[in-house]
Amino acid sequence: MEPRISxxxxxxxxxxxxxxxxxxxxxxxxxxxxxxxxxQTHLMWRHVAADLAADHTVICPDLRGYGxxxxxxxxxxxxxxxxxxxxxxVALAAALGHDRFALAGHDxxxxxxxxxxxxxxxxxxxxxxxDVLPTLDMWDVMHGVSASVGFHLYLMAQRPGLPExxxxxxxxxxxxxxxxxxxxDPEAIPAPVRAAxxxxxxxxxxxxxxxxxxxxxxxxxxxxxxxxxxxxLSMPVTVLQQDWGAELGFDALSRWREWxxxxxxxxxxxxxxxxxxxxxxxxxxxxxxxAR
Numbered sequence: 001m002e003p004r005i006s007x008x009x010x011x012x013x014x015x016x017x018x019x020x021x022x023x024x025x026x027x028x029x030x031x032x033x034x035x036x037x038x039x040q041t042h043l044m045w046r047h048v049a050a051d052l053a054a055d056h057t058v059i060c061p062d063l064r065g066y067g068x069x070x071x072x073x074x075x076x077x078x079x080x081x082x083x084x085x086x087x088x089x090v091a092l093a094a095a096l097g098h099d100r101f102a103l104a105g106h107d108x109x110x111x112x113x114x115x116x117x118x119x120x121x122x123x124x125x126x127x128x129x130x131d132v133l134p135t136l137d138m139w140d141v142m143h144g145v146s147a148s149v150g151f152h153l154y155l156m157a158q159r160p161g162l163p164e165x166x167x168x169x170x171x172x173x174x175x176x177x178x179x180x181x182x183x184x185d186p187e188a189i190p191a192p193v194r195a196a197x198x199x200x201x202x203x204x205x206x207x208x209x210x211x212x213x214x215x216x217x218x219x220x221x222x223x224x225x226x227x228x229x230x231x232x233l234s235m236p237v238t239v240l241q242q243d244w245g246a247e248l249g250f251d252a253l254s255r256w257r258e259w260x261x262x263x264x265x266x267x268x269x270x271x272x273x274x275x276x277x278x279x280x281x282x283x284x285x286x287x288x289x290x291a292r
Contacts, residue, residue, distance in 0.1 A: 002199075003192050005046045005060060007053070013061075015091040016084075022068035023061040023092060027053025031098040032290070033089060034060045037107020037130075038208065039175040039201040040273075041067035043193055044106065047279035052286065059096060063109060064088050065207030067200045074210040081218045082135070085211075086116035090123050102290055104128035106275060108211060111135060111219070114259070117233045118226055126289050128238045130282070131272055133252065134259055135215050136223040141250040149248075152178070156212035163213075168205045175201040184271030233260045236292040238285055240274060243267045264289070 004010065008026035015021050024042055032052060034045045042060040049058045062069040064085055072079050089112060093101045103124050105113030110129040117127045132138065142150055156163045167174045175198055179189060189197070201208060237260035245252040253265045266285070270277040 002196050003043055003046070005043065005049050007050065008058075008060070013092050013095050015064075015088040015095065019064055019070045019072055019088065021061040021064065021070070021088060021092055023059055023096075024049070025057070025059050025096065026050075027056055027058045029056040030290070031093060031096075031101040032056045032058050032286070033093055033101050033103050034058065035063060035089065035103070035105035035109025035112050036060070036066070037105075037109050038211075039178055040107075040197050041200050043196060044273065044275050046193075046276075048275050048282050048286070051279070051283045056102075056290075057096075057098070059093065059098075059101075061089070061092055062200075063112060063211075065211055066204055071204055071207040074207070074213075077214070078218055080207065080210040080214045081222065082111050082115035082214065083119060083218075083222055085112045086119055089113075089116050090120050093123070099123060100125050102126040102128075104130070104286055104289075106130040107132055107272070111215065114233070115219075115222070117235060117237075118231055121234045124235055126236050126238075126292065127233060128240070128286055128289055130240050130274055131242055131244075133244075133255060134223060135219045136227060137250075137255045139216075139220065141244075141248050141255075143249070146248050153212065153216070156209045157216035158213075160209075160213075163209050164206055167209065171202040171205055172198050179273075182272035183277065185277045188271075188273060188276040227258075232258075236262045236289060237264070238289040239263065239265045240268050240282065240285055241265070242270075242272060262292070264292075 005024045008024040012020045036044045045060045065071045103113045110132045117124045
């Protein structure tokens, strides 16, 4: 049996035509939605969600295209736009009875959360981003050989066919690479959870690639439009990041200040998978955010 978040109920919630999300829901109190990253599923929040459920209704979905959520074909180039995925999240919360909610995302989920905050400021009360930069800034800071750390961004940005074939030939090698090199504490992802991540990713190669491809196309255009219009995140924002700025030569705080008015920015000492490697620190940061 696949791992689950202990004490949480699971349900499939329709969020768009032909698309339902798998979601784990637990606890009671003000709502908090937690969005996972790559190459993971909602399970990455298992420790954080269990803690926060003491005071909040915690909703942990698999994003569209990931885990046990639906994986529609990308026929128009926007099926996996962050705008589309953000609309899924708002619809999910509304279907569960929450027109306003706090939102935290890690990695790919953070990009969805940022877009939700920009597109739906009336719905998102607080926002947390774990270990990403907004899409425009992500591409802007990748230069020269240091950009090799993000080789997968460039691979999955290619036209349909090539990346799907290459990744699909050895999916466990490809996805397992990131679980290995991005974690400073490999024991934070135990074997059953790792197996669940690999199974889910192996079964979702086309949709995962489509998600990344959108971030090299329509997501850039959407962010550029917001930047040109002067749109920013109006809600309290907390950002937790590894010190990528020191490694890639950019000032992460100054870049985030261009997007968020009410910002708390902090660097962490754990690896990329911080909700699993240092859940207590993530819980502390989220509780502080929700108190603002």
